[in-house]
Amino acid sequence: MPGHLFDLFIHLLGALVIGVFFLALINQIQKMLHLVYSGMLVTLRSRQDEKSFTVPRKSDGLLPCIDHDCPTMRVVFRYFDQRATRVFVTGSFVNWELLLLLERDEAGQFWRLEYQLPYGHHRYRFVVDGKWAINHEHPFWSDENGILHNVVHVRPPNILARGLL
Numbered sequence: 221m222p223g224h225l226f227d228l229f230i231h232l233l234g235a236l237v238i239g240v241f242f243l244a245l246i247n248q249i250q251k252m253l254h255l256v257y258s259g260m261l262v263t264l265r266s267r268q269d270e271k272s273f274t275v276p277r278k279s280d281g282l283l284p285c286i287d288h289d290c291p292t293m294r295v296v297f298r299y300f301d302q303r304a305t306r307v308f309v310t311g312s313f314v315n316w317e318l319l320l321l322l323e324r325d326e327a328g329q330f331w332r333l334e335y336q337l338p339y340g341h342h343r344y345r346f347v348v349d350g351k352w353a354i355n356h357e358h359p360f361w362s363d364e365n366g367i368l369h370n371v372v373h374v375r376p377p378n379i380l381a382r383g384l385l
Contacts, residue, residue, distance in 0.1 A: 311344025
């Protein structure tokens with residue numbers, strides 16, 4: 221009889237552990253489905269590859285892009301350092317996974333890159349000769365960990381100002 225109770229206890233404990241595991245798994249699936257259905261899971265396609273990332277909700281009414289046809293605007297990244305030998309930029313617009321190489325201008329005064337960004341709010345940082353940096357002449361802010369980021373907000377053209385509506 222005691223052996224039977226012990227076996228029953230082990231089976232119940234195993235079932236409980238498996239049940240907790242599946243509840244946690246179901247919870248994660250529900251969170252992912254919520255992101256997909258609320259339009260917050262975004263896929264951006266670039267010429268190089270495909271990236272997915274989560275976009276925070278915007279209070280300004282801008283909608284996240286869902287495919288490669290999302291509206292974009294040309295942004296020019298600049299970094300001033302005549303002594304630098306290589307300068308890259310990365311940011312939320314590439315999910316912090318790509319380093320985009322800037323080119324030195326003809327006069328050798330600054331580094332420059334033109335890049336198409338989707339509408340919305342983006343954080344970015346430079347990598348100058350292997351070290352993180354920001355451009356202090358452009359808008360920047362500190363995140364919750366105290367790390368400084370440059371910021372850019374790419375807005376759609378103002379249709380009312382053009383007299384189209």
